[in-house]
Amino acid sequence: MDGINVLLLFGLAVLLAWPVGRYMARVYxxxxxxxxxxxxxxxxxxxxxxxxxAQPMTWQQYVGALLGVNLVWLLWxxxxxxxxxxxxxxxxxxxxxxxxxxALHTVVSFLTSTNAQHYSGETxxxxxxxxxxxxxxxxxxxxxxxxxxxxxxxxLASHNTTxxxxxxxxxxxxxxxxxxxxxxxxxxxxLLTGVxxxxxxxxxYTSLEGVAGTVARGPVAAMLSIKELGSNxxxxxxxNCAHPFETPNFQAFVLHHxxxxxxxxxxxxxxxxxxKRPRFAVMxxxxxxxxxxxxxxxxxxxxxxxxxxxxxMGIGPAAGGNMEGKEVRFGVLPTAAYNALNMAIPAGTLxxxxxxFAPLTGVPFMLLMQIDAFFGGLGTGFLNFLIYLVIAAxxxxxxxxxxxxxxxxxxxxxxxxxxxxxxxxxPVVVLASxxxxxxxxxxxxxxxxxxxxxxxxxxxxxSTMLYEFVSGAAGNGSGYEALADNTPFWNLLPCLAMxxxxxxxxxxxLLIGAQLMQKPYTPPSIxxxxxxSPTFGMLLLVVIGILGALLFFPALTLxxxxxxxxxx
Numbered sequence: 001m002d003g004i005n006v007l008l009l010f011g012l013a014v015l016l017a018w019p020v021g022r023y024m025a026r027v028y029x030x031x032x033x034x035x036x037x038x039x040x041x042x043x044x045x046x047x048x049x050x051x052x053x054a055q056p057m058t059w060q061q062y063v064g065a066l067l068g069v070n071l072v073w074l075l076w077x078x079x080x081x082x083x084x085x086x087x088x089x090x091x092x093x094x095x096x097x098x099x100x101x102x103a104l105h106t107v108v109s110f111l112t113s114t115n116a117q118h119y120s121g122e123t124x125x126x127x128x129x130x131x132x133x134x135x136x137x138x139x140x141x142x143x144x145x146x147x148x149x150x151x152x153x154x155x156l157a158s159h160n161t162t163x164x165x166x167x168x169x170x171x172x173x174x175x176x177x178x179x180x181x182x183x184x185x186x187x188x189x190x191l192l193t194g195v196x197x198x199x200x201x202x203x204x205y206t207s208l209e210g211v212a213g214t215v216a217r218g219p220v221a222a223m224l225s226i227k228e229l230g231s232n233x234x235x236x237x238x239x240n241c242a243h244p245f246e247t248p249n250f251q252a253f254v255l256h257h258x259x260x261x262x263x264x265x266x267x268x269x270x271x272x273x274x275x276k277r278p279r280f281a282v283m284x285x286x287x288x289x290x291x292x293x294x295x296x297x298x299x300x301x302x303x304x305x306x307x308x309x310x311x312x313m314g315i316g317p318a319a320g321g322n323m324e325g326k327e328v329r330f331g332v333l334p335t336a337a338y339n340a341l342n343m344a345i346p347a348g349t350l351x352x353x354x355x356x357f358a359p360l361t362g363v364p365f366m367l368l369m370q371i372d373a374f375f376g377g378l379g380t381g382f383l384n385f386l387i388y389l390v391i392a393a394x395x396x397x398x399x400x401x402x403x404x405x406x407x408x409x410x411x412x413x414x415x416x417x418x419x420x421x422x423x424x425x426x427p428v429v430v431l432a433s434x435x436x437x438x439x440x441x442x443x444x445x446x447x448x449x450x451x452x453x454x455x456x457x458x459x460x461x462x463s464t465m466l467y468e469f470v471s472g473a474a475g476n477g478s479g480y481e482a483l484a485d486n487t488p489f490w491n492l493l494p495c496l497a498m499x500x501x502x503x504x505x506x507x508x509x510l511l512i513g514a515q516l517m518q519k520p521y522t523p524p525s526i527x528x529x530x531x532x533s534p535t536f537g538m539l540l541l542v543v544i545g546i547l548g549a550l551l552f553f554p555a556l557t558l559x560x561x562x563x564x565x566x567x568x
Contacts, residue, residue, distance in 0.1 A: 002333040009254060013261035019181075027177045028150045028170070028274065035177050041200045045172050058162050059514035062151060063507060065167040066144060070111060071304060073140055077107045080133045081125075084440025090127035091489040093216075097321060098124065101491035109477065110134050112502035113141035113377060115227065115234025115348065116477040116494065118486040122216035122237050125197055135223050139175055142230025142378050146174035148506045149267060149379030150274075152386065154339060155513030156407055157275050159521045160188035164514060179230060179264075186225035186259050193255065196249035197221040220245055231377040233348035233477040233501035240478075241349045242327060253330060253351070253413060257338065260347050264375040267382055275407070279532040284385065287537045295364040296340040302361045303336040307525030315538040326355025336361070343368035344375055346476035355480040362463050362560035369474035370427070371548035377475050380502075383509035392543040396529045396536060407531070408524065409516040418515075422508035427551045430469045430501045433493055434555065437465045440489070443543070453490070455482040459566060463559035468494060471499030 010248040026033050046053050057065065068338060080087070081103035086098045099108065102118055106125075109116045115138070119125070125134060147170035154165050191197050202214040209219045221235045224246060227234055237243035247253050268288065272281025304321040305311075321332035335352040342348055354365065368374065373444050399405035404411035441447045441457070448454075453460040464480040470479050474493040479485065 002331055006334060006337045009257040010261070013258050013265060013458055016258065017262055017265035018269050020266035022273055024178060024266055024270040027173055027274035028154075029252060029271075033177070038176060042172055042176055043197070043501070044200060045176075045325075049168070053166050053172075055166060056163035059155075059164050059510050062164050062167045064542075065508060066148065066506070067503075069140075070144070071173075073137060074111055077111070077133050077137055078103055080129055080477060082150065084129045085229045087126070087128055090131070090199060092127070092199070093123075095123065095126045099268060102116075102486060105491040105495060108498050109472075110137040110232075110234065110363055110481055111141060111231065112479045112498045113138075113145060113232050114473060114475045114498045114502070115232045115474055116472060116479065116498070117234055119236070120238030120482050121235050122202075122543075124220065127218050129320065131219055132183060134234065135226055138223075138226045138230050138232040138234070142169075142179055142226070142232060143171045143174040145231070145377060145379035145506075146178065146267075147171045147216045147379075147411035148510060149382055150174075152509050152513040153274050155510075155517040156239045159469065159485075160519075161517060162514070164510070164517065167226045169361060179226065181304070182229050182262070183225040184227060187221050189255055190224050190252060193252040194266040195221040195224060195252060196245055207208075217245065227261060228256060228347050228380075229263055229540060231260075231264060231345050231347050231380075231475070233342075233346075235349065240524055241351045242353075245556075247327075247351060250330070253334070253338075256349065256351075257341070260341060260345050261375070262347065264345055264381050267379060268375070272389045276530075277407075280407075283537050284382075286534075287540050287544075288374045288381075288385070290537075291371070291541055292368075294342050295368050295374070296337060296344070297314075299340040299361050299364040300333055300336045302358045303332050305358075307358070315422075319374045322356075322358055325353030327351040340365065342369065342478070343476065345381075346377060346471075346474050348471065348476040348478035350478055353481065355482050359460070359463075359560045362467065363556055364465060366470050366556065367549050368558075369470050369476050369553065371473045371554050372426075373470075373544060373548070380475065380505060383505050386509050386512065386546065387422050387505065388540060388544045389420045390410040390415055391423065391547065392536070392540040393529060393531070395543065396539055399413060400528065405529070406431075407524060408514065408521045409519045410522065411516075415512050415515055418508050418511050422505055423547050424551065425504045426473050429497050430473050431552075431555055432435055433497055434462075434466045437489075438462060441465075450530055451487075451489075453484050453487070455484075459559055459563035462534065463563060466555055468561050469497045475501060 023033060037120040081098045082100065084425050105118055148168055150170055150542065151165045196215055196217045199217055199219060200217065202216045204214050206212050216237065218236060221534060223236050226232065234240065235246060237246060239248050241256055246255060268281055268285045272278040307322045323332060326332050326335040339350050339352050342350055346369055373388055376384055389408060390411060393406045394416055400444060437484065441451065441453065444451055448457060454464060464483045467480045468483060
């Protein structure tokens with residue numbers, strides 16, 4: 001029954017994503033929508049900022065605007081975190097300012113849509129910082145991802161031009177006409193399920209034993225929607241969606257599923273409407289869905305098989321599988337499936353403890369993050385998928401002796417060089433960072449006493465460090481909580497993985513789109529590669545498997561696989 005529920009939730013997300021995708025296509029093509037009454041507000045933003053939205057940009061200008069506003073947001077948010085104890089607004093619990101490296105990690109994390117938290121949300125950030133800084137960055141990072149995503153789609157649809165659009169217009173429309181209305185709907189829905197929404201300080205209570213304590217609360221409902229709709233993550237509370245105030249009941253759990261899946265799926269449907277190639281969008285959706293299933297299903301089955309030690313005692317599968325670290329209200333299968341979906345999207349809004357999952361479950365979890373193209377993050381998932389698509393189209397064309405092309409545009413050496421560079425950049429950064437962390441651990445005398453990073457310094461400890469960098473580069477933000485990560489080393493080094501994982505795919509996809517946009521359109525020929533065909537879809541899956549998985553396999557043998565075989 002749990003499996004049927006998961007499939008029904010996935011199907012419901014698909015049904016909702018279809019009209020949302022059509023609506024997004026109308027927004028970005030400038031057609032009239034049911035939110036047309038917000039047009040004066042949109043124009044007001046442009047006048048206030050002295051921006052001409054009709055001014056076309058080259059890809060270099062688009063990149064300059066993207067990086068420029070991100071730099072401004074970084075400096076402003078960093079200042080707010082360092083001075084949050086001095087701000088007179090919305091800090092009823094008198095939360096102190098963050099230490100510099102922790103503040104820098106937090107700002108980079110939220111700026112890159114990663115939302116990794118080396119602090120507990122309810123005790124590390126004031127209400128003002130949570131809403132006016134961190135939630136603001138969640139909107140802006142998601143809006144930036146959508147803006148770049150639509151710019152690349154626009155480039156694929158354009159012929160013989162250098163106009164890739166206007167970044168500021170794409171950003172405003174993404175936030176005002178897509179994210180904000182959906183966030184309002186989901187915030188009200190979360191509120192109706194019992195998620196708190198208040199600016200009162202933590203509530204005091206006295207337990208049955210007579211011990212006094214406090215229960216954290218705050219404007220939770222308003223922040224839940226953008227963290228999931230924007231593929232952000234980052235909970236108001238330390239346990240994230242496992243906290244009963246973020247998921248008070250099954251109705252809220254359903255909303256979490258829909259919010260996480262909705263916009264990444266809708267972007268694929270929008271792709272078909274915008275390019276006027278619905279069969280191409282169906283192929284993309286099919287490949288993403290099959291790839292997602294190939295990794296989510298094994299993760300769920302591994303957890304249903306239970307803990308080998310408990311199985312030997314006869315209390316494993318009888319209890320429903322590996323219950324350690326699971327949401328006991330929903331069970332093993334829904335918890336494992338939801339966590340796996342959050343590895344793919346990647347919002348990282350978990351209801352179970354990743355550190356308590358079976359060793360081998362870490363393999364599909366890390367691969368889903370590493371590939372980051374099976375729906376993936378909002379906007380960025382398709383950009384990662386485009387890299388694999390370019391490489392697969394190049395390989396397929398050479399196999400049949402045709403000139404490589406994609407959507408009627410010739411693929412030549414410059415596009416392949418950029419695609420290859422982007423494809424290998426993330427594994428290189430992740431593996432190099434993990435190697436450096438492992439070297440520091442083993443080169444430090446008595447690391448367990450001096451560094452105090454790892455609760456388990458064996459193969460699981462290696463998996464813990466590897467997961468931290470994979471999660472950062474993929475923009476996921478979740479972690480194996482056995483890592484004591486609030487140290488200068490772990491606050492600073494993952495920033496490199498987060499920045500590279502964020503901006504290398506964005507800039508690489510923009511450059512490929514700009515190069516293809518300037519080329520003349522060539523009508524498809526009978527002997528050319530049919531991108532919509534199942535055969536090409538299968539080849540694309542193989543390419544994703546080779547580039548996204550095999551490059552990463554040696555590291556997995558030292559972590560999850562070594563831990564599994566050591567425990568047998």
